[in-house]
Amino acid sequence: MNIQATLLEKMRSETLHMTLLDPNKQPPEMAAMITGEACDLGTDAIMVGGSTGVTQANLDATIIAIKARVDVPIIYFPSGAHAISPHADAIYFMSMLNSRNVEMTTRQQMKGAPVVRKLGIEPLSMGYIIVAPGMKVGEVGQADCIPRDRSDIAAAYALSAQYMGMQSVYLEAGSGAPQHVPEDMIRAVRGAIDIPLLVGGGIRDAESAARVRKAGANIVVTGTIVENGGYRERLASIIQAIKD
Ligand code: 1GP
Secondary structure: OOHHHHHHHHHOOOOEEEEEEOOOOOOHHHHHHHHHHHHHOOOOEEEEOOOOOOOHHHHHHHHHHHHHHOOOOEEEOOOOOOOOOOOOOEEEEEEEOOEOOHHHHHHHHHHHHHHHHHHOOEEEEEEEEEEOOOHHHHHHOOEOOEOOOOHHHHHHHHHHHHHOOOOOEEEEOOOOOOOOOOHHHHHHHHHHOOOOEEEEOOOOOHHHHHHHHHHOOOEEEEOHHHHOOOOHHHHHHHHHHHHO
């Protein structure tokens, strides 16, 4: 399966929803159950990753369990080259553009590239941009988080990603952020680039999902909401808001 082509084709007619699961936060069987439910509700792909605590063992076990349960693409969302799973359908091959640390912009990528080639995983290149408050990923990634009122900086980073040949841009407020990326910023970035735009962090209800979609996200990512029980209705309403 060519994941990039599949996603692009789908994005021509609709906004996509991706469910992010952290392999360090639940046992593999639970991950499989959650993703199964998410797929029944219409999520388009599963992203697997986390800022801390991802090991080769929990990553492999989680992806294998999910794969046995769902048919949608499973995309690894890495925090570094220390763990890369041969079981993933694709990997977001990303650079945290506003990190102060070269490990996050290019060095982990240098370490990971030969492994990705050897394993034959499809790389989906992405410019990863951390917006305030940035939460854990902003801290671990040593990001100069984009101030929430500086849409111009976000748009300039996004355009630089496009000019560097990247296939997508991810505007990230950080997992568990009290507020999602501001709509003005999403709009500014959408207007600045032609490549797909992912938006995530702090999207917990249908209203937020609808706002993010309307502002111009091509892919809306949610993670935290499936980490607690009783998420079914909420996830259903979020996906519905994205697909309506
Ligand atoms: C993290 O943006 C995602 O990369 C998900 O954020 O956990 O807040 O949904 P949440």
